[in-house]
Amino acid sequence: MTITKFEEIEAWTEARSLAKTVYEATRTDAFRADPDLRRQMRRAAVSAMANIAEGFDGGSNREFARFLRLARRSASELQSHLYLCMDQDYISGESFDSLYSHARKVKELIGGFLRYLASAPDPRNRGSSRSKRET
Structure with a gap:
């Protein structure tokens, strides 16, 4: 399968869903x-999805992988913030578990894509379009 736009990347779709969920969770009075x-929480969530998109339009698998690692770090940052939210009673244990698991899923999808990129031929070196990725 050829991915022709970042919206087709499962990790981006999941990161978008995470960002939406974080925005909803942070609308409370707390x-x-x-x-x-x-x-900080919103920026970390948005950064995860934005770095996937930005990296997709880069010139090489190596550059894309760099942005994917940044996206994964942003999801980790969000997970860290969730502990403070729970410690301050801004979110329930159930909300913590749900958001933390959602961020973990984003990280797992990014990790899978990173593994794929490490073994895939670089489209820039094959003369392919810079905006297409084979999966």
Whole structure:
């Protein structure tokens, strides 16, 4: 299968869903009282999906992999923020588990794509379009 746009990447789709969920979770009164944490959480979630998209339009598998690693780190950052949210009683244990698992799924999908890229021929070296990836 050839991926022709970043919206077709499962990790991006899941990261988008995570960002939406984080925005919903941070609309509560507790987060209004802590706008810095709310901003940090939202930025980390958005960064995960944005780095996948930005990397897809890069010139090589190596460059794409660099952006995927940044996206994975952003998901890890979000997971770390979730501990503080739970410690401050901004979210319930159930919300923590759900959000943490969602971020873990994003990281797993990114990891799988990184493994694929490590073994795939680089489209830039084969004369293929820079915006297509074989999967």
